[in-house]
Amino acid sequence: MRMKSVLWGWVLALLWVSAAQAEVLVQPDFDAKKFSGLWYVVSMVSDCKVFLGKKDHLLMSTSTVKAVAEGNLSVHMEFPRADGCNQVDAEYLKVGSEGHFRVPALGYLDVRIVDTDYSSFAVVYIYKELEGALSTMVQLYSRTQEASPQAVKAFRDFYPTVGLPDDMMVMLPESDVCSSGGKEAP
Numbered sequence: 641m642r643m644k645s646v647l648w649g650w651v652l653a654l655l656w657v658s659a660a661q662a663e664v665l666v667q668p669d670f671d672a673k674k675f676s677g678l679w680y681v682v683s684m685v686s687d688c689k690v691f692l693g694k695k696d697h698l699l700m701s702t703s704t705v706k707a708v709a710e711g712n713l714s715v716h717m718e719f720p721r722a723d724g725c726n727q728v729d730a731e732y733l734k735v736g737s738e739g740h741f742r743v744p745a746l747g748y749l750d751v752r753i754v755d756t757d758y759s760s761f762a763v764v765y766i767y768k769e770l771e772g773a774l775s776t777m778v779q780l781y782s783r784t785q786e787a788s789p790q791a792v793k794a795f796r797d798f799y800p801t802v803g804l805p806d807d808m809m810v811m812l813p814e815s816d817v818c819s820s821g822g823k824e825a826p
């Protein structure tokens with residue numbers, strides 16, 4: 641009985657997600673191969689309580705993206721922490737169109753590559769579930785540790801459209817804790 645209502649709750653949550661997120665667009669003609677390679681996560685904004693509690697201590701992380709079969713991505717992430725480099729691997733599973741994913745391993749219900757020029761920046765929208773709480777996050781990816789003014793502008797123009805205010809945003813400081821910087825051989 642209890643199990644049933646938990647499952648039903650999930651069905652309702654997913655229906656609500658698809659209705660609420662429908663208006664967030666994806667980069668037209670998204671090309672997973674061109675999106676592959678090393679990205680620095682230089683800035684984040686989120687209404688997640690866990691994120692807001694620690695955002696002033698977060699450091700710049702990296703995501704190394706590899707296009708795999710069926711429009712999915714295989715992503716290797718490195719997060720510098722006070723106690724060392726935390727490495728995470730996750731599969732981004734394509735849902736519907738190219739550039740639209742879900743990542744069950746990370747609790748990401750809906751991920752969209754909103755805007756990218758492939759060579760310098762990407763704006764990534766994430767709708768996620770953590771410890772039962774739903775939240776919206778937007779990340780700015782950059783090919784270099786310093787994002788270009790155009791990249792920062794694309795990011796800052798986008799996140800208010802999904803209801804996120806400036807005071808939930810953080811520019812992440814560089815760190816050399818993960819010294820490989822995701823640059824290991826492919």
Ligand SMILES: *[C@@H]1O[C@H](CO)[C@@H](O)[C@H](O)[C@H]1NC(C)=O
Pocket residue numbers: 708709710712732733734735
């Ligand atoms: C890609 O993702 C889909 C789910 O969206 C999954 O069914 C499929 O097995 C995945 N393919 C690969 C090669 O991982």
